[in-house]
């Protein structure tokens with residue numbers, strides 16, 4: 001699909017604002033190449049006469065991407081969607097709201113237009129799944145039976161697992177979290193709270209050198225780069241006005257990024273700032289908001305005795321509590337699958353993915369319940385908690401689901417595609433694209449290099465592409 005064809009589709013799909021269209025047009029040379037590549041993974045979905053009742057649970061990006069493709073692919077679709085949210089939050093835009101580049105209304109739009117009249121929409125949430133009997137129960141007490149199920153319920157944040165912290169404390173005492181949102185209500189207060197936090201930090205830096213901590217938890221999280229996006233953008237927000245602060249990046253992980261090329265590039269970015277200290281192996285466990293103290297569980301290893309037989313030193317696991325003082329803290333919450341999934345037979349019952357949806361990492365089909373599929377953040381697979389991953393998963397899920405509906409085996413395979421646009425300053429992004437095998441850049445460009453073109457693409461084009469193309473299953 002080329003740029004002109006995409007623009008035609010965009011224009012036909014009413015509602016594109018003039019402002020967005022102009023921005024897209026202005027970037028047309030970039031758009032032409034980027035869109036051509038981005039459209040590549042779309043799988044041809046042959047029209048199918050397969051029958052059966054499909055229930056999709058969730059109303060976020062993953063659910064809508066499956067819904068739109070399934071409606072097109074089935075000649076007589078019988079689809080029910082169970083999702084509470086009439087409003088849709090474009091979550092990647094929460095960072096741009098925090099950074100002052102978007103307004104809150106740029107990232108919230110109606111879900112209604114994506115759910116056609118031919119679809120039964122139950123505006124409720126699933127309370128329990130009963131996959132042994134192909135049914136589920138909603139919170140309001142409706143029992144829903146299905147032949148095929150797609151689970152797209154995303155994640156749940158657990159701020160309460162940090163002692164002394166509750167979600168309503170965000171925005172006070174120098175505490176922010178860009179993640180905070182209520183998807184059922186269609187709100188994302190974390191974005192504006194973090195914008196206020198940027199401004200308060202800027203104000204404080206005029207008269208002092210504030211101590212700032214940005215955290216990253218030990219759990220899987222959606223958009224693994226977001227904790228560092230806030231770190232670099234808030235630092236640059238000061239730097240642009242010749243202000244400064246002392247930044248600490250306290251992460252439960254042992255690296256800035258899992259891939260060595262990107263990890264090295266991020267260390268270089270930090271050297272450029274010159275005011276960031278990394279605390280690896282530090283997991284935030286408690287907050288004293290009044291005293292502005294954060295307590296971390298620091299896990300590390302110490303060298304023990306030399307083992308002559310093994311010809312190596314014994315490594316001893318150690319842990320200690322470390323208290324750090326701060327003036328401002330940005331907290332990324334511990335994250336898990338939503339309770340309805342985590343507490344159900346659909347979840348992995350043990351292992352590192354315990355509680356997440358037990359799907360095959362390639363086919364996205366449930367490993368035990370073959371009429372169940374998963375898409376998006378809820379999936380218990382090694383990587384892939386991004387909207388970009390969901391976009392690549394959509395054709396796989398729909399293709400394999402239709403095969404199963406037709407009595408065949410699903411053969412389409414998700415390669416683990418994940419994209420992390422690391423905003424390393426205002427105006428520059430490292431576009432980290434990778435899959436199960438390692439780096440997987442869409443373009444023959446050094447993926448570890450910060451580039452303006454990715455900033456422009458992310459800021460101006462991704463939102464309309466997501467809203468008008470991806471959610472409609474057009475790319």
Ligand SMILES: Cc1cc2nc3c(=O)[nH]c(=O)nc-3n(C[C@H](O)[C@H](O)[C@H](O)COP(=O)(O)OP(=O)(O)OC[C@H]3O[C@@H](n4cnc5c(N)ncnc54)[C@H](O)[C@@H]3O)c2cc1C
Nearest residue numbers: 058059060061062091092125126154223376377386387388
């Ligand atoms: C700050 C931030 C920055 C990000 N940046 C990027 C980025 O730059 N690039 C990128 O690709 N991705 C990014 N992401 C990640 C991206 O937004 C998610 O990966 C994507 O939205 C996942 O889609 P999903 O459908 O799996 O989940 P969601 O979009 O979160 O949707 C889950 C849906 O399930 C519903 N639900 C929950 N429980 C139930 C229930 N029991 N019953 C029924 N419905 C239920 C919810 O109401 C919601 O509608 C970012 C996310 C955040 C928070």
